[in-house]
Amino acid sequence: MNSNIDLTEDEKDCLQELMNVAYGSATAAITEILDAFANLSIPKIQIIDSSELKPYLSNKLNLEMEHLVSLQQLNGTISGENMFVIDKQSAINIAYKFGLEDDEIDDNEISDIVLEITNILSSSTIGKLAEDIDTNVSFSAPTIKKLTSIDQLNNFFISKYEKVIIISTELNFEALNIRAELFILTTDNSILFIKEKINKMLDEL
Numbered sequence: 214m215n216s217n218i219d220l221t222e223d224e225k226d227c228l229q230e231l232m233n234v235a236y237g238s239a240t241a242a243i244t245e246i247l248d249a250f251a252n253l254s255i256p257k258i259q260i261i262d263s264s265e266l267k268p269y270l271s272n273k274l275n276l277e278m279e280h281l282v283s284l285q286q287l288n289g290t291i292s293g294e295n296m297f298v299i300d301k302q303s304a305i306n307i308a309y310k311f312g313l314e315d316d317e318i319d320d321n322e323i324s325d326i327v328l329e330i331t332n333i334l335s336s337s338t339i340g341k342l343a344e345d346i347d348t349n350v351s352f353s354a355p356t357i358k359k360l361t362s363i364d365q366l367n368n369f370f371i372s373k374y375e376k377v378i379i380i381s382t383e384l385n386f387e388a389l390n391i392r393a394e395l396f397i398l399t400t401d402n403s404i405l406f407i408k409e410k411i412n413k414m415l416d417e418l
Contacts, residue, residue, distance in 0.1 A: 214320055217385040218376055218404050225258055232256040236382050239337035247310050256382040262376050271363040282382045285355035290348045290406045293399035296332045303391045324357050331355045334395055346410040378404050
């Protein structure tokens with residue numbers, strides 16, 4: 214793999230600023246739905262070997278409690294996967310905010326809500342990023358699974374690639390006791406495409 218796949222500090226700063234705007238758009242959409250304020254962490258950007266992805270996620274996620282993981286594939290010049298990870302209790306708290314009562318909440322309802330949130334986050338974040346770097350992206354239908362062990366994440370198409378760029382942020386609705394993380398995982402050619410677009414922006418400054 215060509216070493217220029219790595220990001221310089223200027224490139225990383227520019228991408229981080231773009232993602233701040235994109236995640237802000239997503240947070241506004243979710244805030245409107247849940248009618249509650251969300252704290253959004255500054256996006257973290259890393260490029261790692263694909264073989265390091267599972268250990269990385271294992272360190273990031275507290276799998277002592279059951280989580281729901283929604284995966285949505287990205288297609289186009291930005292290709293990869295959006296991964297929305299939320300612990301089950303946070304998902305139940307979102308269901309309460311949607312007006313469901315205890316006797317109405319089951320695994321199917323929770324899954325539907327998480328998939329809806331995933332669609333909103335994907336379209337808001339990646340849609341905004343694609344707009345800002347003047348490209349197009351399409352989304353496959355999201356899928357969802359329960360996660361109690363990192364070994365259950367064994368079907369990533371990412372394994373086809375040598376490198377993956379991870380853009381991650383944490384959504385925290387403190388008043389609602391809702392916490393979740395969104396990871397955008399993009400791949401080799403996407404990194405090079407994003408770098409090219411970012412450098413055009415930097416040259417125009």
